[in-house]
Amino acid sequence: MAFLEIIGLRKRFASMEILKGIDITLEKGGFLVLVGPSGCGKSTLLNTIAGLETISEGEIRVEGRAINNLHPSKRDIAMVFQSYALYPNMTVAQNIAFALEMRGVPKAEREAAVAEAARTLQIGHLLKRKPSQLSGGQRQRVAMGRALVRNPRIFLFDEPLSNLDAKLRVDMRVEIKRLHQATRATIVYVTHDQIEAMTLATKIAVLKEGEIQQVGTPYEIYNRPANLFVADFMGSPAMNLMDAVVAAGSGRTEIRLTREGGEIRLPIPSSVTADGLGEGRKVVLGIRPEAITDRNGADRTSKAIEIVEAQVDVVEPAGSDTFVVTRLAGKEVTARMPADADVRAGARVPFAFNLDKALLFDPATGLRL
DSSP: OOSEEEEEEEEEETTEEEEEEEEEEEOTTOEEEEEOSTTSSHHHHHHHHHTSSOOSEEEEEETTEEOTTSOGGGSOEEEEOTTOOOOTTSOHHHHHHHHHHHTTOOHHHHHHHHHHHHHHHTOGGGTTSOGGGSOHHHHHHHHHHHHHTTOOSEEEEESTTTTSOHHHHHHHHHHHHHHHHHHOOOEEEEESOHHHHHHHOSEEEEEETTEEEEEEOHHHHHHSOSBHHHHHHSSSSOOEEEEEEEEEETTEEEEEEEETTEEEEEEOOTTSOGGGOOTTOEEEEEEOGGGEEOTTTSOTTOSOEEEEEEEOOEEEEETTEEEEEEEETTEEEEEEEETTOOOOTTOEEEEEEEGGGOEEEOTTTOBBO
């Protein structure tokens, strides 16, 4: 039995429907990340789980028991907010212990719980400080500690890292990952940052305009996106998406991509059965930047490497990689090459396409074929 079940959940504000029939399950100890662009309903969904928003239709169950009508205080769910929400007049220790004190937990037990949370989050040296004396990352650890001492059934995180700078975000991602591994807590986490989603989750739910686009493991979401929206949204740089047409030639079914001065013909990716593709059918070819590289960097175990010569528009050194941008089928196409790749803007170079990693989509429905 799933630990958390969200069944047919709808949320309306007057005549506006924000959540449109959400169905998600999460196992005990799982880490579910709700990801999508701003305004897609992620935080609203999180608030319905917490009880901060009522639902219009559907059901939310924890361990098989419906919690729809329970007051937030009765749900045994702890929430970590984007804004930290710490009491400025209290020390770190008092902030962490406050919920336990309100519950009437004996002082010795409170102090032991605070000490254990501080040890887990490595903030023992901060317990006597006030929030104004802490950095953003330290404040977020305190907010996590306040939730941790309650030992709730579910932790909810609402974009907890969005106020932090880039380096601190990376550090805090590691801390949250470590916390989950140490406690095996059940976590639901909201973010618009797909890198956070990929690195933290055991399961990802991608939302768009209040609807679930795909639910799956990070591997499934990244490598087998259900539609064009998921393919484009998940990944940095995003998946290359190029308009193409199915054509027959050389004794095989191919896809044809136009480009300035001619066309490119490629075999049908192995992810698709060619029998279902008729001559002249329009498709969208999807391929990740790491599946396009230079000739020497191509995957030698792949049986479907195709070399395409194209002119380099932009070269972007990125430390361990070099991103090389060209144009095919009227679109910018990004390749990921080794850091020492000898490429220059304006040069015509061979790009190695690994079609074992390519996908096709239906441009009319957006669905993966």
